[in-house]
Amino acid sequence: MSWWTDPFRELEDLRRELFRTLDTFLPETPQTLFLPGLSARSYPLVNVYEDPETFKVYALAPGIDPDSIDVSVLANQVTIRGEKKPTATDVKPENWHRNERAAGRFIRTFDLPMDVNPDKVEAVYSKGILEVILPKAENALPRKIKVKVG
Numbered sequence: 603m604s605w606w607t608d609p610f611r612e613l614e615d616l617r618r619e620l621f622r623t624l625d626t627f628l629p630e631t632p633q634t635l636f637l638p639g640l641s642a643r644s645y646p647l648v649n650v651y652e653d654p655e656t657f658k659v660y661a662l663a664p665g666i667d668p669d670s671i672d673v674s675v676l677a678n679q680v681t682i683r684g685e686k687k688p689t690a691t692d693v694k695p696e697n698w699h700r701n702e703r704a705a706g707r708f709i710r711t712f713d714l715p716m717d718v719n720p721d722k723v724e725a726v727y728s729k730g731i732l733e734v735i736l737p738k739a740e741n742a743l744p745r746k747i748k749v750k751v752g
Contacts, residue, residue: 645708652714652738655737655743656737660733661710661731662731663686666727666730670684670687671732673732675736680711680714680734681709681710682734716742719736719739719740
């Protein structure tokens with residue numbers, strides 16, 4: 603009998619037991635990912651970065667009909683909403699062996715560090731990626747002030 607136990611193995615056993623317990627209470631977990639809650643607030647996954655004149659948002663949204671995507675901008679707040687349709691609507695729930703691709707409505711809102719010009723925002727959906735280009739508002743861009751010698 604060993605006097606030393608592997609803490610990582612014990613953590614893995616604890617993780618498995620936790621998920622097994624959760625599965626008894628939440629057997630439809632993949633289906634509930636889009637219900638209001640923490641998981642719905644993180645879809646689609648986004649990368650946001652800026653250059654001197656614009657902010658760029660890249661949202662990972664495969665399998666979504668581009669016509670169902672709505673992008674709106676108010677001051678410095680960007681909202682992406684849409685709906686991901688189920689892939690197989692004619693399959694009975696008891697016939698699923700594994701169903702990890704959630705479907706349903708989603709909404710994602712986040713703030714940018716400064717206002718953008720809503721009239722010049724562009725959004726393009728290609729190969730499962732939504733690209734949103736948000737030009738910074740004129741009043742948010744830094745201005746060069748010429749120093750006069752007096």
